[in-house]
Amino acid sequence: MGILNIFSLLFIGSAFIAQSNAGINRFLPMWCVDLHATPFLIAPYNSTKDAMQACVEFPSCIGFKKTSDSGYLLLHQLTGYVFNETCKDFYLWDKTGGKTFPNQANPYETVILFAIFLYGECPAGFDIEGSLCRGNIDIISEDRCYTFPSYMNPQHDGTSCYVLQKQTVITSWT
Incomplete structure (x- = not known):
């Protein structure tokens, strides 16, 4: 339970912001979570900013993963996640519009749910x-x-x- 409380503080307190023509998009670092997602088979991006901007332009993109010191791959088809205390490489696009629900298991479940159910x-x-x-x-x-x-x-x-x-x-x- 201690890891969940620590994760909650990290999760709520940080986000990366990307601009697009439609407005501002938040990408949340998933500090203690490995996402079960499929990488796009396209060349990697060289910075967090480039990966965020590219993700906003792909309708099925749900976030990105850091693959090296200066390499990032876009992700799609999220199915779930596992806790991993050492992981710091996944960033999830927050498409919740700020929605949360009183009985969700933890602070990031709504973000995960909206990424899994991207189209309906x-x-x-x-x-x-x-x-x-x-x-x-x-x-x-x-x-x-x-x-x-x-x-x-x-x-x-x-x-x-x-x-x-x-x-x-x-x-x-x-």
């Missing part, structure tokens, strides 16, 4: 099926399915990955 009620590559989101095995493997946070109730039946819809998660936090 289901993660990228998933379709609405009843009250759930479904992604087939060609899009998301069983191993990757279980990297989604537990509050999304990830399940894999051998051919598809199922997770809760965004609004279902938000409702459980209110």
Whole structure:
């Protein structure tokens, strides 16, 4: 629990800002968190500022990762995260508009949720099926399915990955 309290102070107190034609965009350093995200297969950027500006221009970008002293790769398709006390290399684009919910597990869960559900009620590559989101095995493997946070109730039946819809998660936090 101590790491969560320390992380909360670091998380709330720092953000990197990028300008775009639509306004100001916040990128939050994820100091103690490794993000399960896919890097874009494009050349790395040479500075934090360049990576932020490039991310703002890509609709599916959710943030970026520092890969060397002066190298950054853009990220997309976030599925989840793990705590890692030594990690300082991930930056997540805050697309929450300042929203938080009283019963979310910790201060950054809303930022994670909005990055996973970038386009609507289901993660990228998933379709609405009843009250759930479904992604087939060609899009998301069983191993990757279980990297989604537990509050999304990830399940894999051998051919598809199922997770809760965004609004279902938000409702459980209110």
